[in-house]
Every structure is written in structure tokens, then in C-alpha cells.
Amino acid sequence: MTTTPCSEAPERWFSTTKADQTYAIAGCRRCPRMQACQQDALDNDIRWGTWGGLTEKARRKPLKRVKKSETPAACGTSTAYWRHVNNKQTCHVCDAWHTAEVEAGRRRALAEEHAKGGSRRGYEIHRRLREQPCESCRRAHAQMLADRRQQRARTLAA
Structure with missing residues (x-):
């Protein structure tokens, strides 16, 4: 024994x-x-x-x-995902669900930015989605960079 x-x-x-x-x-x-x-x-x-x-x-x-619940939530749901995270567990079903949810949320946010005509935030969302930014978002990002350069030049000149 x-x-x-x-x-x-x-x-x-x-x-x-x-x-x-x-x-x-x-x-x-x-x-x-x-x-x-x-x-x-x-x-x-x-x-x-x-x-x-x-x-x-x-x-x-x-x-x-x-x-809180006698029967644990089924994998592939928000409750199950956070249960796994809190217990430091890995669940491929919940991880895939979470990845899909995050991407869907980013695509909704990107659609809102495109409705405004593109933006620097839209540019960042494109990058997080690992895709090439559209022209309007790329222009907004380039404008932000140009504004920063001008601000820096003004600060150095003063």
C-alpha cells in the first residue's frame, strides 16, 4: 500500500x-x-x-x-468559457467559441467605422483581424501619422 x-x-x-x-x-x-x-x-x-x-x-x-447552477453550462457558451478561464483550464471548444465571438465583435465595430467613412480605429481593427486595411481606413491612419509629425515638429520648433 x-x-x-x-x-x-x-x-x-x-x-x-x-x-x-x-x-x-x-x-x-x-x-x-x-x-x-x-x-x-x-x-x-x-x-x-x-x-x-x-x-x-x-x-x-x-x-x-x-x-450557482446545478448543471454546468455546456462548452461553447460564455458561461462555460469563463468557467474554464477562472479555473485555469483549457477547452478547445470554448476557445474556438471565444475566438469566433471576438472576431464577430470586431467585424461589427469595423462595419460601424466604415459607415463613418473609415477611421484610424478602423485601421487598427483591420490589423487585429490580420487583414489589409481598406483605402479609407488607410487614409485616416496616414492622416493621423501626418498630424503627429506636424505636432512633433511644432513642439521641437518652440
């Missing part, structure tokens, strides 16, 4: 001192059962001690997020 770090000095896993909690977390990190222990503590709402590298305080944060 494999011994776990917590079985060697269990009192340190239930201590409230920072030194003991740091010791317990370090012990958990080298334990082969860390993930299972952590999940068990979260699933069973265990309130005391350090379990799977999470202190009492650290476990309360994920518990609050889970209790």
Missing part, C-alpha cells in the same frame, strides 16, 4: 497556520492521489483541512461557482 504525505503527519493537514498549510500544499503536490483527493473534497463539500493541495479558503471559491 502506498503511503501519502498526509498519512505521515496528518495534524499539519488540518492546521490553520500558514506554515503548516504551505507544508501540506507542498506535500499534496508530490502525492499521486492529489487530483482524486481534491475532487473528493470538492464533491463532498469538505470544509476542514487541506485536501488535494487546496486549503479551506481555496476550496470555497470553486464551490461557490458550482453552486
